[in-house]
Amino acid sequence: MDYSKPIDNALFPKGCERCSFTQFSLFMLIPTALLIWGVIAAFVVLYQGLGTTGLDDKFGFGLWITLDLAVIALGAGAFFTGLLRYILNIDELKNIVSFTAVVGFLCYTGAMLILVLDIGQPIRAWFGYWYPNVHSMLTEVIFCITCYCIVLIIEYIPLILEQRLFEKNTFIQHLAHNFHVYMPLFAGIGAFLSTFHQGSLGGMYGVLFGRPYIFRDGFFIWPWTFFLYLLSAVSAGPMFSVLMVTLMEKITGKKLVSWKIKQLMGKIGGTMLIVYTIGKFLDSYAWVNDVLPRSGLTFEQMFTGFVYSSVWFYAEHIALVIGIVCMALPALRKIPAFFYVGCFVTCFSIVLNRFVMTVQALGIPVMPFEEWRWYWANWAEWGAFALVLGYAIITIAVTYRYCPLFPQEAELNKK
Numbered sequence: 001m002d003y004s005k006p007i008d009n010a011l012f013p014k015g016c017e018r019c020s021f022t023q024f025s026l027f028m029l030i031p032t033a034l035l036i037w038g039v040i041a042a043f044v045v046l047y048q049g050l051g052t053t054g055l056d057d058k059f060g061f062g063l064w065i066t067l068d069l070a071v072i073a074l075g076a077g078a079f080f081t082g083l084l085r086y087i088l089n090i091d092e093l094k095n096i097v098s099f100t101a102v103v104g105f106l107c108y109t110g111a112m113l114i115l116v117l118d119i120g121q122p123i124r125a126w127f128g129y130w131y132p133n134v135h136s137m138l139t140e141v142i143f144c145i146t147c148y149c150i151v152l153i154i155e156y157i158p159l160i161l162e163q164r165l166f167e168k169n170t171f172i173q174h175l176a177h178n179f180h181v182y183m184p185l186f187a188g189i190g191a192f193l194s195t196f197h198q199g200s201l202g203g204m205y206g207v208l209f210g211r212p213y214i215f216r217d218g219f220f221i222w223p224w225t226f227f228l229y230l231l232s233a234v235s236a237g238p239m240f241s242v243l244m245v246t247l248m249e250k251i252t253g254k255k256l257v258s259w260k261i262k263q264l265m266g267k268i269g270g271t272m273l274i275v276y277t278i279g280k281f282l283d284s285y286a287w288v289n290d291v292l293p294r295s296g297l298t299f300e301q302m303f304t305g306f307v308y309s310s311v312w313f314y315a316e317h318i319a320l321v322i323g324i325v326c327m328a329l330p331a332l333r334k335i336p337a338f339f340y341v342g343c344f345v346t347c348f349s350i351v352l353n354r355f356v357m358t359v360q361a362l363g364i365p366v367m368p369f370e371e372w373r374w375y376w377a378n379w380a381e382w383g384a385f386a387l388v389l390g391y392a393i394i395t396i397a398v399t400y401r402y403c404p405l406f407p408q409e410a411e412l413n414k415k
Contacts, residue, residue: 006024008402011164013403015411017413019252031392031397038388039387041379041380042384042387059362059373061358062377069354069358070354071108071110071111073198073232073236073351075237075240076233077237077240078237079104079187079190079191081100082101082186083191098158098404098407105149108148109149109391110391111145129142137200137201138200144196144197154179158183159403159404195230198230199226212295213357214361227279235273236349241265245257254409255408255413256405261408270342273320277323307374323349326339
């Protein structure tokens with residue numbers, strides 16, 4: 001035994017080095033602490049009910065739904081990259097497609113974990129499948145997200161089967177090979193499912209006629225809000241994956257994906273961002289100058305104070321413009337500082353959009369005798385977020401340490 005190497009060295013991907021098991025264990029204390037906080041919060045919520053949170057009859061949607069919508073959008077890099085790699089056959093993406101699948105898996109399963117708490121009665125969760133409301137867009141979302149989670153699990157399995165522990169097992173090697181053979185099929189199914197549930201989330205918001213901040217009518221419900229949500233996801237998804245892999249590079253001190261691949265992902269996301277931004281600005285213009293006036297309302301009535309300030313409306317749109325400047329112009333995109341700023345502000349804009357479309361929309365008074373409603377997430381709600389964050393960090397850390405997550409890693413880090 002080579003005592004100069006970590007004790008679990010035999011399980012590392014071929015040609016790759018990892019930190020000592022002691023260092024790894026110390027690092028894992030951070031997500032473990034988050035996980036413990038989250039488990040305690042989840043137990044309290046499930047035992048005592050949603051009354052222990054900041055949610056009430058006026059704010060049925062809060063931090064949890066905002067985060068759900070945000071991570072589902074940011075996790076769209078999985079289906080979009082899979083579509084480009086396996087269906088459109090962009091071969092260069094093979095070096096990052098597995099990572100985007102893992103990011104998507106964590107985003108979607110994390111969202112499902114939060115929904116278990118958010119529905120209030122998790123033992124009745126099966127009602128949505130057995131007694132579906134066929135007139136609700138949420139029914140389509142429930143089925144599509146569930147099915148897509150299954151697809152993401154299937155896309156995750158080959159990484160486990162290719163672990164060095166199984167390299168001498170002929171059956172498992174053949175099984176892993178067959179998974180790759182049929183991966184275009186799963187990528188196509190995943191793209192189909194994601195397209196409809198991403199879009200339906202937008203359509204669901206657009207039909208809420210009692211919420212003037214998000215209500216649209218006619219063409220601006222279908223197909224406008226449907227495709228706006230879809231485009232926002234395929235814009236931010238690839239960029240979020242790039243940010244995550246770059247963060248991992250900073251933590252591990254290793255090159256995991258080449259700059260060329262990052263540039264390609266940025267170019268793809270930037271192209272989609274142009275289309276989304278045009279649609280978003282047209283939507284905002286129509287809302288301010290047509291939908292609101294016909295409802296007897298003004299733009300100024302949609303905002304108050306700082307939490308519900310118009311600053312967030314303008315920040316969302318300005319961030320999109322900055323993102324386009326940084327990502328769509330090749331000269332700036334090739335400069336790392338501008339490239340990463342473009343990725344970050346794009347993701348920030350999408351998360352901010354999910355906040356104002358959820359929390360701010362519910363805060364606006366809709367009856368003459370009503371006042372502005374205020375919502376503050378409490379420790380239990382943030383604990384659920386900590387639960388998902390801890391789970392995600394642990395999963396991706398273990399996957400990176402023991403599975404061939406990045407095909408280029410060994411080559412990029414040759415000494």
